[in-house]
Amino acid sequence: MSFIGTVFGRGKRGPRRPSGFDPYGRHLIGKNLERHVHVDVENQTLFLDEDRRSSDEMQEWLNAHRRLTGAVWPAKWEGIAELTARKASFREITAIRDQAGEGAATAREAGRKLLTIAAAFRISDMHFRHGATHTSIEIRLRKKIMILKEVSRHEGRQLEIAIFNLQSSRKNTYSEKDPQDGGITGDALPGTGLANVRIIRGPSYPQMDGGGFMSLRFQYKEGTGARPEIPPDIILRSPKKPEVDxxxxxxxxxxxxxxxxxxxxxxxxxxxxxxxxxxxxxxxxxxxxxxxxxxxxxxxxxxxxxxxxxxxxxxxxxxxxxxxxxxxxxxxxxxxxxxxxxxxxxxxxxxxxxxxxxxxxxxxxxxxxxxxxxxxxxxxxxxxxxxxxxxxxxxxxxxxxxxxxxxxxxxxxxxxxxxxxxxxxxxxxxxxxxxxxxxxxxxxxxxxxxxxxxxxxxxxxxxxxxxxxxxxxxxxxxxxxxxxxxxxxxxxxxxxxxxxxxxxxxxxxxxxxxxxxxxxxxxxxxxxxxxxxxxxxxxxxxxxxxxxxxxxxxxxxxxxxxxxxx
Ligand SMILES: [Zn+2]
Ligand SMILES: [Zn+2]
Missing domain, CATH: 3.40.50.300 (P-loop containing nucleotide triphosphate hydrolases)
Structure with missing residues (x-):
């Protein structure tokens, strides 16, 4: 069983529609009006169908919106074609954001799990090597490098970002193309016995095709605290040998x-x-x-x-x-x-x-x-x-x-x-x-x-x-x-x-x-x-x-x- 799961491949869904009370009055938009109104919360702007400008239903909703927000948002009246396209593109962006949000939560969990497995082996170092298509996740165990997992580069990057973002000090914003370093403190990794994890990462060849690396140095807490158990389904593999002698x-x-x-x-x-x-x-x-x-x-x-x-x-x-x-x-x-x-x-x-x-x-x-x-x-x-x-x-x-x-x-x-x-x-x-x-x-x-x-x-x-x-x-x-x-x-x-x-x-x-x-x-x-x-x-x-x-x-x-x- 993959510890990452298939969650990164989830299909896109529609935006979340407020079902209960909405501070912007979106719950009051009737079924007939739905395709004629777009509420851009981020920019505090209303996009409205110009053909419905004088309809009672539209005026009633606008009044309700003003009462709820206590403000008059700028309204852009536009043709239905333009408005429909705007709503469609908004739905798409929201879907991507939703997915990223949930994906990130799952990736964070997968990242923690990966560090927990690594800590169970009591390894000293973990390495991500991102190639053009695949990411090899390697560990140093009793001085030898072994392959813990090979995943698609996309999954590899998601995991890398999730682990990188476990840092408590968020002055570091993950930036794929730049060399970066940092550290995760043990309190972000409960149950692992880790005192801290030091990080260095950056681009590497073939960087034009998304190549990169991340190295993690594991430091354990003093004493013999509880250690996580090695999951039975983890099989380490040896790195591949070049063929030509x-x-x-x-x-x-x-x-x-x-x-x-x-x-x-x-x-x-x-x-x-x-x-x-x-x-x-x-x-x-x-x-x-x-x-x-x-x-x-x-x-x-x-x-x-x-x-x-x-x-x-x-x-x-x-x-x-x-x-x-x-x-x-x-x-x-x-x-x-x-x-x-x-x-x-x-x-x-x-x-x-x-x-x-x-x-x-x-x-x-x-x-x-x-x-x-x-x-x-x-x-x-x-x-x-x-x-x-x-x-x-x-x-x-x-x-x-x-x-x-x-x-x-x-x-x-x-x-x-x-x-x-x-x-x-x-x-x-x-x-x-x-x-x-x-x-x-x-x-x-x-x-x-x-x-x-x-x-x-x-x-x-x-x-x-x-x-x-x-x-x-x-x-x-x-x-x-x-x-x-x-x-x-x-x-x-x-x-x-x-x-x-x-x-x-x-x-x-x-x-x-x-x-x-x-x-x-x-x-x-x-x-x-x-x-x-x-x-x-x-x-x-x-x-x-x-x-x-x-x-x-x-x-x-x-x-x-x-x-x-x-
Ligand atoms: Zn000759
Ligand atoms: Zn000749």
Whole structure:
């Protein structure tokens, strides 16, 4: 049995007609006169049929009306057609108001009942998630999010409004499109054992289609008072798991099985951030989506709040707060910061922060990580290791490296680029004197091996590639696990040494440009595109020498000898 009932769907009825005494004399309107008189009580105006102006019956009623009200209301004499239409529209409005009035009373009762059921479970939080068509009502029970009820969005909104209006302080008028907060005191919730319920609510994606959220934090009275009983017909359900797995999503994008394994490892921590870096168009938001989906698959009982500007992908497993896509940067930053602060009160386990755009957002991320939340975010830097100096630049006191280089705050960093791939049907052999590349880059490429298997783009293309010369592009990425060695090296020796030493580790992922070079030698990537899309091609012997030096330095440190001066 639904605790809301079917009352919201009630059909409209006619207006209530005063049966007994009416202070405006409506009970004295005879049957013959009924369709010729309309009493607008709200505006204290009479609308009367002009053809009945001189009828005795009309004059008698007008006298009675004046006696009863003690006033002469303005009278508008109009044609019967106009008057009939006026009465019809009045009936309709009254019906809607009546319905809203009774509906509201029933919704209030349903809202109280919902809170009572929730209190019976002794839950800590309740959440409404309004989607385009449905509202999911979720509870946090023994730390896990469970679905208590799914209703139509209309019913969901009615319940939300009813619960919101249980607040004793009515300075808050419910406003669907605005972020609001408040609280219900225990005396409005007798028999629940609740001391108070704190409320935060507002719009969320898809807000154009009525999307929104409301979070309720339950606080119980001290002691072991009478507790409501859990109704036997309530069945909790688990949130739905997303279907696509991370391998199916990331392997075709160019991530290796080893990288996907590292990403799964980074996503497995209950607290701390994974940062995706790269310029605009590097594909980092699709990777972020894949990681978030993976987390929701692994544990759908966790609550995810996102802040995005704008929302790029619909995540049915999240509450997505959207910053308006305005050209006004300051306005957008204010909205972003406001969402970030609200996020802390929305009972998240996980968060997605679209971008760490300024110090305010960075500090919110640090606070979230410190208070046991896991997060995904992006930062606009070219190299994975540059997130540390970038954050330090934002605030070299509160975000200094001694603070942020902490594995419980940052679990790992992913750097990513999109690399063009050659059309296999029309690619041409690469010439060692390729005039598109400077000689130093050509020499650098040759330092990596025999270039007879290297190809370049055919500028004319073919029918397979719409004459573009390219196939679908691939991601080239570097996955950096932020271990304690890396963090302490950044603090003690700076980013440059930390980067070299990390890459010298036998278990470290290779760099983006090394992956692109490998793809060039497989004949899949035009070497000229490596320079344009990923970076300069290094000389192999120089790179290997750097790694050997770093390996020796690490080994010397491990052996307990004095570290070489950085
Ligand atoms: Zn072809
Ligand atoms: Zn082609």
């Amino acid at each position: 991370i391998e199916a999503e990331l392997l075709p994008k160019g991530f290796s099985p080893r990288q996907i394994d590292l990403l799964k490892y980074l996503c497995s921590f209950p607290a701390g951030f994974v940062v995706l870096t790269g310029p605009t168009g590097s594909g980092k938001s699709t990777t972020l989506l894949a990681l978030s989906r993976h987390q929701a698959r692994i544990d759908p009982h966790k609550r995810l709040i996102t802040i995005e500007r704008p929302v790029e992908y619909f995540m049915p497993w999240a509450v997505q707060l959207e910053v308006s896509n305005t050209d006004d940067t300051e306005q957008a930053q204010r909205e972003f910061a406001e969402h970030a602060r609200n996020m802390l009160r929305m009972d998240p386990d996980r968060v997605v922060i679209g971008e760490i755009q300024d110090v305010g957002v960075a500090l919110v991320a640090v606070t979230l990580a410190r208070t046991g939340h896991s997060g995904l975010t992006t930062l606009h830097v070219d190299d994975a290791f540059d997130i540390f100096p970038r954050l330090e630049d934002m605030d070299n006191d509160r975000l200094k490296r001694q603070v942020i280089c902490d594995t419980s705050l940052f679990r790992g960093v992913v750097a990513q680029r999109i690399q063009s791939v050659l059309c296999p049907h029309c690619k041409l052999p690469w010439e060692p004197d390729d005039p598109r590349m400077p000689s130093v880059s050509r020499d650098a490429l040759r330092s990596w091996g025999d270039t007879s298997g290297v190809y370049r783009r055919n500028p004319d293309g073919c029918d397979h590639c719409n004459h573009m010369g390219n196939d679908s592009p691939t991601a080239v990425a570097e996955v950096v696990v932020a271990n304690t060695e890396l963090m302490s090296n950044v603090i003690r020796h700076g980013v440059e040494i930390a980067r070299q030493w990390h890459r010298a580790r036998p278990d470290a992922d290779t760099t983006m440009v090394e992956k692109s070079i490998a793809l060039a030698f497989e004949g899949r990537v035009d070497p000229a595109d490596i320079i344009g899309e990923v970076g300069q091609i290094p000389f192999r012997d120089e790179l290997e020498q750097e790694r050997r030096r770093a390996t020796a330095a690490r080994a010397a440190r491990d052996a307990g000898t004095k570290e070489p001066a950085p």
